[in-house]
Amino acid sequence: MLSDLLHKLTCGLFAGEWYRHISPLCWSTENVLEWISDHVESTNFDARTLSLACCSMDGPALCTMTRDQMMGVFGPQLGLQLHQSLQEHKAKYEMQSFSGPELNETCQLLDHFLDNLNFPLLSTIRIGQTEGPESRREFDFRDDNDLSSLSLEPVMPWGDSEYLSDNQSDSEFSSSSNSGTFGFSNLGSPESGSCESDPEFSYPSISKVHIKTEKEECRQKRPRGRPPKTSRENSNSFYETQKKNKHAPRGTHLWEFIRDILIHPERNQGLMKWEDRREGVFKFLKSEAVAQMWGQKKKNSSMTYEKLSRAMRYYYKRDILERVDGRRLVYKFGKNSSGWKMEEIGM
DNA sequence: CACCGCTTTCCTGCTT
């Protein structure tokens, strides 16, 4: 089991090594496994001597292990190397403490989003099982591996299976893993069901029949404005859990969310980029992916770039954003925005 | 409970 997993890891199915871009405290169980597998490979450690149980821990749990404990579990050579590596990773991310709680939240969201989009095989794979059209997000993979009979449910580290939208069934996903960036794929437009232009990225497609019926239903029945949230939508989510455990951070607005992604370049590769750092001009590279993240943050599983962009356009009036004419997906921070200037963040 | 700010959703028309 573990060796199979490690084999998959080392064979590149999960290539990308995103754990390198995340604090060990944010590592999921999958990140920990990936990290271990990298060291197994480099030390020629015999993975068969490891049990899955001893590797099955998330980042926070891993961080509580002492060097001796690691050497006990993984042996003197691998254990020592893992311990040293962990200390290096921890030190690296302790340096990034300038970020406030909101930024941390955004980055955690990004980390989790990246983790889960890019480790589909570690997610729950369901075969022919449904619990109603809205109770489950299923991704029907129609790629060349002939996984058409499988549907995949991303499993969020916080147990939120609603990470991706109902409308996501209109979008296309895949586990692109060799892009050189975080491997972010585009979420296709809900209207078109197609991808954005970048051919490097693609998502496995969803059943077209499903798309059509759901879409038509929406067209016929849906009144204007935002529909009321159902209790189901709120249940068992990461944010609900957060709310119970600690007060949700207040005042995180869309423009702040965007800003936080932009000022953490090592975490947003492929998502957004600065066009003119000093002027505050930026561009969406993976617009639908950013919209999905925003939707996740707002517990809204049907967020799209179309809707996100409408909210962005409202910022023009308030001078939080300025128009950039003639350039698609390009926006500029306005005089009522803050926290993105190089001086402000100590660059 | 009313009000308000901030979205969210939908839509039509226009531009790229």
Add this chain to the structure above:
DNA sequence: CAAGCAGGAAAGCGGT
């Protein structure tokens, strides 16, 4: 033609 942009209209949601 598709994708993106613009902005009106209506409504939800959380905070006060």
